[in-house]
Structures are given as structure tokens and as C-alpha cells.
Amino acid sequence: MSFKIAIIGAGSVGFTKKLFTDILCVPEFKDIEFALTDVSEHNLQMIKAILDRIVEANRLPTRVTATTDRRKALEGARYVISCVRVGGLEAYADDIRIPLKYGIDQCVGDTICAGGILYGQRNIPVILDFCKDMREVAETNVKFLNYANPMAMNTWAAIEYGKVDTVGLCHGVQHGAEQIAEVLGAKSTQELDYVCSGINHQTWFIDLRLNGRPIGKDELVAAFEAHPVYSRQEKLRIDVLKRFGVYSTESNGHLSEYLPWYRKRPDEITRWIDMSDWIHGETGGYLRYSTETRNWFETEYPQFLEAASKPIDQAKRSNEHASHILEALETNRVYRGHFNVKNNGVITNLPQDAIIESPGFVDRFGINMAAGITLPEACAATCIASINVQRMSVHAAISGDIDLLKLAVLHDPLVGAVSTPEEVWQMVDEMVVAQAAWLPQYAHAVPAARERLSTSQVKTREWAGAARRSVRSIEELRAEKAALKQAG
Incomplete structure (x- = not known):
């Protein structure tokens, strides 16, 4: 199988590594592409180096890219995973x-x-930007997997207003x-x-x-x-x-x-x-x-x-x-x-x-x-x-x-x-x-x-x-x- 997974907020280094290794435990997924994106170039380069090392150590054909250009990362993605923390x-x-x-x-x-309500106010405009990009440049039936809190508010906004197939x-x-x-x-x-x-x-x-x-x-x-x-x-x-x-x-x-x-x-x-x-x-x-x-x-x-x-x-x-x-x-x-x-x-x-x-x-x-x-x-x-x-x-x-x-x-x-x-x-x-x-x-x-x-x-x-x-x-x-x- 060959498809693309985009991870937004991939600078959440430990969690991104866990998702990455979990997904590569599925034998059919060795040929897929991971597109990492984050607002922090520093964090992106750290996590990319870790994931590249995993790919090399396991002799996998898996491709890993990293960019601060979110829209580029989402191009052609079949799945998009979000683990962002807006405002840090x-x-x-x-x-x-x-x-x-x-x-x-x-x-x-x-x-x-x-705190959670204000966290949602920071997240929701960004979530809607994610959804707009997904509708425009990702695969037609892209699925959005949201891990970011506040879970219910983010998922509610993505489904109701972002119009993207979303699961929290x-x-x-x-x-x-x-x-x-x-x-x-x-x-x-x-x-x-x-x-x-x-x-x-x-x-x-x-x-x-x-x-x-x-x-x-x-x-x-x-x-x-x-x-x-x-x-x-x-x-x-x-x-x-x-x-x-x-x-x-x-x-x-x-x-x-x-x-x-x-x-x-x-x-x-x-x-x-x-x-x-x-x-x-x-x-x-x-x-x-x-x-x-x-x-x-x-x-x-x-x-x-x-x-x-x-x-x-x-x-x-x-x-x-x-x-x-x-x-x-x-x-x-x-x-x-x-x-x-x-x-x-x-x-x-x-x-x-x-x-x-x-x-x-x-x-x-x-x-x-x-x-x-x-x-x-x-x-x-x-x-x-x-x-x-x-x-x-x-x-x-x-x-x-x-x-x-x-x-x-x-x-x-x-x-x-x-x-x-x-x-x-x-x-x-x-x-x-x-x-x-x-x-x-x-x-x-x-x-x-x-x-x-x-x-x-x-x-x-x-x-x-x-x-x-x-x-x-x-x-x-x-x-x-x-x-x-x-x-x-």
C-alpha cells in the first residue's frame, strides 16, 4: 500500500514518534509517506531526525518529509492527524x-x-484553517484524526463548520x-x-x-x-x-x-x-x-x-x-x-x-x-x-x-x-x-x-x-x- 499521512503539530516529538512506530507495526504500511508539519522548524528537524533514524535502523522504504508549509504537507494526504497546542x-x-x-x-x-474554554477559542480558528486546506488539497475523502484538546470542541468545529470527515x-x-x-x-x-x-x-x-x-x-x-x-x-x-x-x-x-x-x-x-x-x-x-x-x-x-x-x-x-x-x-x-x-x-x-x-x-x-x-x-x-x-x-x-x-x-x-x-x-x-x-x-x-x-x-x-x-x-x-x- 502507498498513501500519505500528514501530521500537524508533529513537533510534539514524543507523541509523534509513538504514532509513527505504531503505524509502521502494520506490515502493509511500510511504503507510505509521512509528511510532518509544525510552526517550529527547530522541533520539526528534531523529530525528522528521530524518524529518519527509525526508518534507517529498520531498513524501511518509508518516506518522511518535514515542512513548516502546512498546505504543502497536506497535499494529497489520505489521513491527517492533529496534535497541535495553539499558543504553546x-x-x-x-x-x-x-x-x-x-x-x-x-x-x-x-x-x-x-482554561479549557480559552484553549478552544485559540484552537478552533486554526482547526478551520486545517479543514479548508484539507478540502482544497488533500485526497477527496480525507479523514481527519484529531488528538488535540479540547477534544470535543475541536471535533465539533471540524465536523460542523470545517465540513471534513473527522474523528476525535x-x-x-x-x-x-x-x-x-x-x-x-x-x-x-x-x-x-x-x-x-x-x-x-x-x-x-x-x-x-x-x-x-x-x-x-x-x-x-x-x-x-x-x-x-x-x-x-x-x-x-x-x-x-x-x-x-x-x-x-x-x-x-x-x-x-x-x-x-x-x-x-x-x-x-x-x-x-x-x-x-x-x-x-x-x-x-x-x-x-x-x-x-x-x-x-x-x-x-x-x-x-x-x-x-x-x-x-x-x-x-x-x-x-x-x-x-x-x-x-x-x-x-x-x-x-x-x-x-x-x-x-x-x-x-x-x-x-x-x-x-x-x-x-x-x-x-x-x-x-x-x-x-x-x-x-x-x-x-x-x-x-x-x-x-x-x-x-x-x-x-x-x-x-x-x-x-x-x-x-x-x-x-x-x-x-x-x-x-x-x-x-x-x-x-x-x-x-x-x-x-x-x-x-x-x-x-x-x-x-x-x-x-x-x-x-x-x-x-x-x-x-x-x-x-x-x-x-x-x-x-x-x-x-x-x-x-x-x-x-
């Missing part, structure tokens, strides 16, 4: 820093909440299944059969079977509470399981910021999170982790390049959906996974226009979703609250309506639990002004927002958050890695 860490820092001034403490801030992909379901298999004593996730459905980052294991035996709420709660690690790291997640009756896919830290109950006061935050790793609820945890990862990669690049000389191990193919979807579409080997698509009746008690995440099967006819799923009422209610925020956020990003953007933020569950309308209005003005370089649709609104900020009487505070950690230096990371290696 600079804009992301504002997604965390500014809401903290108004008492909103986020762990990740990339899906909803104040995430790995939260797989990670949740791995946890469940572990606490139940399964040898692997192969023993676990499950139906997981909802919206991205709020997906629910509504049916669980271990070797064919149904697993109920009480057994699952007992298994998690007995686990020596998860009982401490996933306290909030276990509490939701007890109250809702089903387990959520998302990590303790992620789930905490989608709900109005657990991060509304500093003392409540410290009660429900765990500081052993960023993902369990640390204030700005993913921002710290991303900063450290970038610094580490830049310093340790020669080691990453050397590691690329090893043969591809097909046994280490990851459970990221992309390679399996491409394999199913091109070879007709059926793949079952969980995909982000427009609802259209798949989940009976969620809005039809929403982007849902639910089980589906892929073969040469495309992605075929299992329809007619009904969520437990509490799960549906929680999802609908987020869907309403997502819908307003997408419409605001398309129209450049700053008042609608403020209403979207106001209706966010955690924002509403913490902030007054006056605080929300000022916070959005401050975020739009700070991020104006990445928000072209709000250019007309920035001068008035800046003027309102100059005369505002709303009080703020400089606050690091309830559970903030400093970014570790390269030396600290090296010492920690050495200690773990010695201990293990």
Missing part, C-alpha cells in the same frame, strides 16, 4: 494563572473550565480499563469486556464483565478501596463511583475540574487530591509536567536520537487508536475502539448535536458506532452540563462574540461554583487581552476589554493555588530518575 506553553500558562486570581484552581485546564481520539478509556483490570486481579485487559460511553473525559464504564462475569458497583468499589495505590490516588474518582454507581474514565485531577463539588474551596481540594503525581489533582499539574518534559527533551535529545536506532518491536505497539483505525480502514481487519463523533442517536439521552465518546467498530466501510446506548441519569446530567458549555464555546469561537464567550464560562460547572458573574466577566476580559495574539476572532473586542479592565472594581488576588509545585530543574529530574532506577 506561553498561552497555557495564562489558562492556569489568570483563573487562579479569581479563585478557580485547575489541575489541567484543557477541556472545559476557564483519546486514550482515557484504555487507561481506565487498565486500572479496572488491575484492581479486579485480571492478568490483562483482554479478560475485561466493557461498554464505556459519554463525552470525552467524562466517559463512564456502564457495563463491565470480567471473563464474562458481570461486575457490579459494590465489587468495584471494594476492589478500588483495597488497592494500595489507587485507594490513595483516586479518592475523588472512587467517591464519584460510590455516588453515581459507575467508574469514570478520567483521572482524579481531570475529573475534579469538570464537577462543581470538589475544587470549590482550597480545603476541599487538598482533601480530595493526591500529590504523588501531577495527574491526581495538583494545581496546574499538567502545565508543570509539560514544562519539565519540554526542558528534559531539549537537554536529553542525543539519548532520544540514539534510542531511535533500535528495531521496531511490534509487541510494544501502543493502544492509541490511530494505527488501529488506519489498519482497519485499509486492510478490513476489524477494530473495536472508543471514538469521538457527533451523537446522531448513538446515546439516547444526550443532545443529538453533541460530540460523544462511545464504542464503535472500524472496517473498510468506515467507523460504525454502536447505537442506542442510554447513560445512567446522573452521568447524563453531568455530561449535559459540559455539552452546553462546549456548544456555547464553539459558537463563540466561530462568531467572535465575546458576550457569548463570557456566558459559556459563566455556565461552566466549576467556574459557577467559585466565581460571581462580575468576576467571570472581568476574568474573560483579562484572558482575551492576554491571549489576543492567538485570538484573531476577538480582535475587535480587545480594545473595549482593555478599557473595562482599566476601570474595573472587581478585586483579585495573586494566588499560587491550593496545591502548587515548582517546576523541577533538569538536575532534579536526573536525580529523581536515577533514584527510581536504583530503587527498581
